[in-house]
Amino acid sequence: MLDLFFDDTHRALRDAASAFVAREIRPHVAEWERAGWFPESLSRAAGEAGLLGVGYPESLGGGGGDVFHRLIVTEALVRGGSGGVAAGLGSHAISLPLILDHGNDAQRARFVPPVLCGERVACLAVTEPGAGSDVAGITTRATRDGDHFVLHGTKCFITSGVRADLAVVAARTGAEGHGGLSLFIVERGTPGFTASAPMEKMGWRASDTATLYFDQCRVPAENLIGEQDGGFYLLMSNFVPERLMLAAMAVATAKLALEEAERYAVERAAFGRNIGRFQVIRHRLADMATREESARAFVAVVAERARRGEDVVSEVAMAKNHAVDACLWICDQAVQIFGGHGYMAEHLVERLYRDARLLPLGGGTSEIMREIIVRRRGYGG
Template sequence: MNLELSEEQAAVRDLAAAFTDREIVPHAAAWDRAESVDRDIVGKLGKLGFLGLTIPEEYGGSGGDHLAYCLALEELGRGDSAVRGIVSVSLGLVGKSIAGYGTEEQKRAWLPRLTSGEVLGCFALTEPGTGSDAANLTTRAVRDGDDWLITGGKTFITNGTWAKVALVFARTGEDGHRGITAFLVETGLPGFERRTIHGKLGLRGQATAELSFDNVRVPDGARLGAEGQGFRVAMSALAKGRMSVAAGCVGISRACLEAAVKYAGEREQFGKPIASHQLVQELLADIAVDVEASRLLTWKVADLIERGLPFATASSTAKLYASEAAVRAANNALQVFGGYGFIDEYPVGKYLRDARVMTLYEGTSQIHKLLIGRSLTGINAF
């Protein structure tokens, strides 16, 4: 086992770190208060290749392996999870799904635009009544000649108000997962509407939306994968997407550690820096251990993907641990800051709010425990 980074991987990490320090960290608090990231960040992400990692260069991608992808997302997550989410969804869920299941025409039409940042994608799976129970979604697509008419609604859709293409999952057949099909839907079509969700606890800068479809007409050429294959497309995307979330959570935990260590060295109580108090060092040590454990679990997923081995359970494990660890890290960092951690002049309150949602989306912690349990026992406990 060799955990040393290659020159290419180290270069991606360093580029992402410098970009984060220059373009994200100085603005994260303001974006959080305004509930909107500056849209110019999308073009900057595309220009440096972050929206094209792991996508072949022939389709406009920047290549690289999945570990390089994780390294970049860790740095972006360290700066602002709202920015990390832009990449995780547009590239990780939408772009990679097109690369894996799309026709040559679909790849040529969408991948160069997605990887450059010319357009963003959103992943329209979750519905108001079906979150964890995605196999029972109710959005429906009905065949009309050579077209499909899509009707229904989606919610909590990251990039939803910014995206130019939505990867929409709709029921085209029987109940359950076998009756679901995936479609690439241009967001400007008649009958397609979207509304920004405001007032979120965390990820405030992220463009999160409700989507509605009223007989939105799309050609059969917009179908991604075979009819009835949509659930497979969604689960394949989410298995890799959970690695993205885990990498971003490593970034949150790292940001918590760096902020807490710096503050503990500056803040004095009882005549000496609080870093010299044993229980403060315990808080810092707990964060540091969680950072390392979360990172190694995430890197394991990337390694399995690169070697073509099964990775879904490892991805659930990494996502479960890293997301819960990020909450612990933020709680511990806030404790180090004391009362100052409770106001948004300091960053740890935002870290806690952002970390909390990580235990909910792309599979709640409880869902991942069930997935891991099923892999251990062979028994479905849903």
Template sequence: MSDRAPQPVERRLPTEESRQLVALVRDIVSKEIAPRAAEEEEAGRFPREVFTLLSESGLLGLPYGSDHGGGDQPYEVYLQVLEELAAARLTVGLGVSVHSLACHALAGYGTDEQRAAHLTEMLSGGLLGAYCLSEPASGSDAASLRTKAVRDGDDWVITGTKAWITHGGIADFCTVLARTGVEGPRGITAFLVPGDAEGLNAALPEKKMGMKGSPTAQLHFDGVRVGDDRRIGEEGQGFAIALSALDSGRLGIAACAIGVAQAALDEAVAYATDRRQFGRPIADFQGLRFMLADMATQIEAGRALYLEAARLRDAGEPFSRQAAMAKLFCTDAAMRVTTDAVQVLGGYGYTQDFPVERLMREAKVLQIVEGTNQIQRMVIARHLAGPETR
């Protein structure tokens, strides 16, 4: 392969502090994440020590307030950090995004007492979170979830099964959405459940085509008892809390997708400028040059889209439509770019000797998690034309 190193993405960061932050992330990536990514993914090893390092470095709570151990960073900066992490290893980038999602309910809807008791440790204490919304029979139709929480004096008893849970079985805490009332979205409440709660058990991790280092598993709640002081928000407010978290989480997925796509483009360019056929580098051939140009354009467009949505969020403006657009476009772009990267490398791209086959397998899941891209199209259409008529 060529000695031509990929050029770091030029980032427009708002402050000197944020520029130093991204420089720190790139240093951690180059020393602690990238060198072992391929080997550990193939072995299915979760890098818990990396998440400990990220927590110690102040990188697990970036978009939250410093009064509870967060980084006081705007989403515009946080998402660019996610992109850097995901470009090195999606297990890490997506893991940070899911952890941030798991903290959202308590940070945004918890009481002062709840935040004082739990949030600091969640953001900077080395803990790792899971977000428990999906179930075996309620994925896209999340409002039909069946996990129940029944009041028992000052406690709640939670019974049911959650599915497709990132960090399932290894998380230190779970944000859990459970039914406490009527059918539909108005009967759902949010709870903060310790990862070692009695009656909480994880199934064997799913066997996946990609992201093998990130455990995804069902969680079984067999009469898990938590105090009312772990109920987040009002009874029946849980679904609104979940949707609020997903708007922000979709931007995290978009940033991760662009990171994966950028990594694939870097590999494709390096290979094309080194590989020679017919007496010259294959990057000289117009058909391939056009492929690389299209790949780069999709990445830049996706990056601009997720950053614009992040700026709306930072300004306190509505951003749900833009978040859905960013998730849709960026993840579709990642699938196209990684597929094209495999094509650029030809037969080598189909082997595990080069990372593009892993990047292609990993890109696929990003079109599915936190709302499939078909759901994103429904969200966008509702903003344009209103709810569907029945």
């Protein structure tokens, strides 16, 4: 993150998070990626190091902090070299705020602290096989039966879904459309709730992505978050910090790819000189650095506006698209600078290129970001 807006607490956190990543993540990442599995012990280690609690209230076991503290942790985790590991450690960041901001005191006290210390894993289950971008099209049903809701339906592509001890699940309690959705906390072990094996993916391989099944699953009514039928608006507000986090992931991934390419350009020789001495290569590096700096600055300014409490819904959508486009292009250029070596799994740029491809899809696609910008700006009448 751009340190223009940092104070000493941000710098100290950046150092501590980087040290954690250098010690606990980077040496093992290639092995975890090959295995296609998220290491179970890592959540506990990150919780004990205080990284999962950054940005959460101290009264619930968090470490306090602002949006920059949270993005600093995101960037440090991405610099571990695996988007999947960063996503696996970040799945609580897209689910827990719904409980924190819209749950009641009992829900907060029961569900938040064990996740922040890494004892339990939380995920967010919104997407369904037939409804992704179109959140209002969700068909998973929740029907009231005494002091329970009975959930029936399927969720897909759920990050940390295999390991999750609790899922925040969007389900339909009312009429068709966005007005009839509610959010529930569903705990692992609830009869009728099962998770698939990890799905095989192009990138983010170390994260466990699952299909979740709810088969007449009885969830206590006390696990309803906020108002019945009010879930859609809670989800929409939750998307803003998620998209900012994904924009920060894009910037961090772009920076790593740039650093790898810079290093390689002075190491690799062809036609009797380092490839960095070819003007085409060094101009490419100059363009990569320009786009990375520009994306970083845009994301930081939007984060600062969010910190000041401004409504940044469309700016976050713009920042995500801008940073993601820069990231995809920079990763592509980095592979090109590596030549055939860049296509081989032994080089980090190969993984960055694959991991980056998730960014224009997750947390709302680039097309949906444009739709948000269009609506907010009133384009097209």
